Amino acid sequence: MSSSSPFRMQLVHLDLKGAPPKVLYLAEVFPLFHALGANGILIEYEDMFPYEGPLQLLKARHAYSPSEIKEILHLARLHELEVIPLVQTFGHMEFVLKHEKFSHLREVELFPNALNPHKEESLALVYYLGEGEMSKQWLQKEQNNMVKLCLTQMKAIASQVLIHHPNVKPIVWDDMLRGINEECLTESGIAQLVEPMIWDYIEDMDVHGKVLLMDKYRKCGFPKLWVASAFKGATGVNQSLTIISHHLKNNIQWLKVADSGPAEMLQGIVLTGWQRYDHFSVLCELLPVGIPSLAVCLQALKHGGYTDNVKNIVEKYLGMSNLEINSFMSESSGTFPGSDVFALITQISFHLRHSVDELLERNRYVTGWFSPYHRKRKMIHPVMIQHIHPDAISLLTRWNTVIQELQAALERIFYPDAVEEWLEENTHPTIRKLQQLLQDLDAAIAAQS
Template structure:
């Protein structure tokens, strides 16, 4: 959904802030071919664009790790009628049915096509998180009735099959998996399963008051089970609200500081690195949460805090210098300056819209005495208004609409420089149109009432 050239603008900033790699979950933006071509979004990247992304990342010393979901969160695949028969549960496109040979063949083909455009990589993330409804499909229920079978075995069998495929065909590439499906499995079972020789788990937690001691114990558990290496994952945006429009920097900073404490206390020789996730949606069907430009100040704060071991006044000054901001507030959405970083115009305009659009319109519609007293819903329905009151309502409403239309047009132009049209349309429709339409409806009703008096 992000135009490729914006990546080229932000890669130098990412590198300067301390990042040395990028985990990319392409989902439907990857240019799948052949029978998988229907997975492509309307504005999916072309193979040449993927190659240019990789080239630009390499120029700025950013190692790419592709992520392809292979078990859970497969909505972008299983939503299509052609693949719906591979769902674990017929009604839900969340999880893949692990019992069908065609399921593994599908995953193998997806991995093969992504690998072909990512030659020379060292890691490949195969997802495997939040495999909702696993075990609830009819084939799973029958399989689980057999005495030697259980849910843990069901999960690990699919995970091992996918990881083995990666290692057989790409012996120099190590598979990574999200760890949530592994956490509750006993040390004995994990050890005996052999999964530790196939994958590197990525422990994720995005809350600000994270249990540091619990995470250290979890790392130690994985060490005892034979995993030689692991990763951890924080967040710099997303994770705080499914339709969140502004990033709560303080929340994400606290989360990353907690992960620093985990890294200081856990088995250091195991830790490969920390991934700062930046959610764009909670799942394939949910609305957009914070746009990437809106989350860049949070990313800058979190990266620099990790690099320097904390967030001090000196680190704050460094971040402000990189962002071109005079005063960055981490516990307040509003900042005195919008900055000069790539996408800073979007950051500034989204902040303005999120803080003031709905409030200003509600102020007019619900707290203006002339509107609430002389042009209520009762009056509007019957096209009634005291002629004197028109002069107290109409100019203010027209002025407010004119001002916000100008801001929204400016925001739309800024968004179109970064995002493809479908993302621009979705964000504006979700975050601006409902409020603007209420204001437009007021003016239409006012015109109708005036006409009725003529």
């Protein structure tokens, strides 16, 4: 790794709660991650882990098998990528609490994302911390407050980890820590148990504020810190294409933080790649779509910025003749693993809806002679059939071909449920509008015969 990088560790986050890749694809991208400057993987297994016994019902339909988990870990070691598992304990517990068997552990009965911290079966809290009846009663006691509730449970979880794995130091997202004053944090003793992960994914991040936060944690006794940026999955819940410039700016800001903060504390940076905002939300950018952004961000971190030379290095790794970071369109799709998915999704995202809307809403023959009024009454001038039908058939044939090509490319990387979800969300609604036009046209033709 380049000496210009202030980060000893550069980890790529794999969010498996949406569109988890097949192991064969991971075997293709792990070498690329390593070549681009990553030396670790943060794996959020969620329901893709092969749970057994009482937890078996948590497994997704296409969960990895034990042998596949071993293969993933082997591949990571082979390519010098340290693996850190991301285990949800303070948030995003939907994949557990959505099941009736575990619903009694909810903090708030209606919400399947928060565990009740007062039940013996639970050693975790989440967003609705303190809103359950048991928590409200606990908080009414004079010596109790939300900070104490948070720190007590965080210490309990960390202690359990350290009892069973004394050589493992838990890393915690710092959401709950950043608002606690220095005195409470210091007195709690939590600094001896965990390492905070300071995260922020926006492009105009407050560098000075982050430096002050790092200094606060230093004063509270935390010996090590982590930070988290993003390379995808942080600019829109249903985003299909990655805004590279946004993520590059975000990572550049983190470089500025690292240059100004206590360097001896900084363990590394995680480039998050969220696949869903939570267990119930839609998919955002698929991993292959985000790889150019990942390449740009990793190389910018490695070299201390993004220059023409770094751009050339990235293009060489991706097999792209000209990578455009300020727009979604590039002159070539590249030769990196999944580049066909990247190219086809770019094509569909830019042109599918636009081309169909062009026909349905701006074609003078459709809007003038086959409007919703005409379609409802199966009315059409016979001459207009020749102006509408060939174009509609040609457009449908063209897009069906592209979608079939994308489906085949997706099926090589992802499991059937992820392929079905992406296509149903991003192509089916528009294709159905085109199909409906043709059905209405056929009905109007039939009505005239």
